[in-house]
Amino acid sequence: MDITGDSGRLLSKLMSAASRRADVIANNIANQSTPGFKRGTLAFEELLASEMKRGGADLLSILPERQTDFITASKANGNNVQMELEVNAMNENRLLYETYAAIMAGRMELVRASIDERG
Amino acid sequence: MTGISELFSGFRASSSGTTAERARMDIITTNLANAQTTRMPGGGKPRPYQRQQVSFEPILRRMANGEDTIEGVRISAIEPDNVTPFEEIYDPGHPDADPTTGIVRMPNVNATKEMADLITSVRAYEANIKAQENFIRMAETALRLAQ
Numbered sequence: 001m002d003i004t005g006d007s008g009r010l011l012s013k014l015m016s017a018a019s020r021r022a023d024v025i026a027n028n029i030a031n032q033s034t035p036g037f038k039r040g041t042l043a044f045e046e047l048l049a050s051e052m053k054r055g056g057a058d059l060l061s062i063l064p065e066r067q068t069d070f071i072t073a074s075k076a077n078g079n080n081v082q083m084e085l086e087v088n089a090m091n092e093n094r095l096l097y098e099t100y101a102a103i104m105a106g107r108m109e110l111v112r113a114s115i116d117e118r119g
Numbered sequence: 120m121t122g123i124s125e126l127f128s129g130f131r132a133s134s135s136g137t138t139a140e141r142a143r144m145d146i147i148t149t150n151l152a153n154a155q156t157t158r159m160p161g162g163g164k165p166r167p168y169q170r171q172q173v174s175f176e177p178i179l180r181r182m183a184n185g186e187d188t189i190e191g192v193r194i195s196a197i198e199p200d201n202v203t204p205f206e207e208i209y210d211p212g213h214p215d216a217d218p219t220t221g222i223v224r225m226p227n228v229n230a231t232k233e234m235a236d237l238i239t240s241v242r243a244y245e246a247n248i249k250a251q252e253n254f255i256r257m258a259e260t261a262l263r264l265a266q
Contacts, residue, residue: 015261022257023129026250030136030192032243033143034175040189066188083246090253101260108264 010059011104017044017064018097024066025090028081036078039069039086128190130254135178135191136247142194143173143240147233154228157215165215168226169199170233203227 021042031037044064051062074080149171156168176195179187204227211221 019129019257019261022250022254023132026129026133026136026247026254027189027191029243029246029250030132030139031175031177031189032246033140033239034177034192037177037189083242087246087249090250094253094257097257098260101264105264 006060008104008107011100011107013060013064014044015097015100015104017042018093018100020064020066021093022090022097025086025093028086029083029090032079032081032083032086034079037081038074038079039072039081041067041069043067127254130251132191133247133250133254135193136250137244139175139192139194140240140244140247144237144244146171146173146197147237147240150228151230151233151237154226154230154233156226157213157223165224167205167224168228169201170203170226170228171197172200173197200227203229 021044024040024042028039042064044062047062047065048059051059069080072080072082153168158165159168174195175192177189178191178193180190182188206225206227207222208225209221210216210223213223216223
């Protein structure tokens with residue numbers, strides 16, 4: 001029996017993508033003084049959105065993609081990490097993660113209520 | 120992304136960041152402390168302290184699919200600065216002055232530059248700590264789901 005459904009699985013994939021994105025951002029912050037280092041990003045929500053726009057039904061088969069940002073201008077040492085940007089991304093990512101977790105908790109509460117007859 | 124080792128990879132990245140920045144701060148403070156050192160151990164003609172500088176490199180880890188990913192940072196080398204020239208001042212009374220010319224060679228440490236580097240390093244250290252706190256809060260959020 002499947003009590004979480006497709007959207008529950010999608011939610012957990014969103015959470016794991018956000019947790020991987022936190023890894024990528026932490027890496028950028030750790031390497032902010034490494035010569036030649038290019039900042040990494042993790043695309044997932046964008047990929048989901050473009051698949052939905054395309055009318056594709058199989059959202060669960062989409063995997064998060066780690067990308068390297070060659071576009072942002074580099075400093076003299078070839079490094080393009082900007083501290084403010086990374087801290088913003090980190091905070092934004094945590095809020096996303098907590099939002100997903102809150103939705104997940106709400107769903108689990110529903111399941112729990114339906115199992116527990118006292119509701 | 121399988122295996123328990125993946126779980127804390129970001130946490131390890133930021134802790135490697137604090138370690139590397141701490142080492143950089145150590146080198147900077149050594150430079151500042153020795154800004155007036157005119158005679159290094161070793162005998163012979165007095166040789167001033169030469170400022171040290173660190174360079175960073177990313178830590179690479181081989182993934183299951185054969186690709187390398189960057190996971191944190193480490194100090195790749197601590198090298199003496201051979202480019203910046205020593206400052207030369209005229210002070211014949213100085214014990215390490217050249218007996219014929221009266222010139223004392225001072226270390227190639229620029230206190231302003233070192234202080235600027237120190238501030239950069241401290242800020243980077245703090246940012247890595249912030250990233251660690253971020254991981255802790257995310258883990259707490261995930262744990263609350265299990266209650």
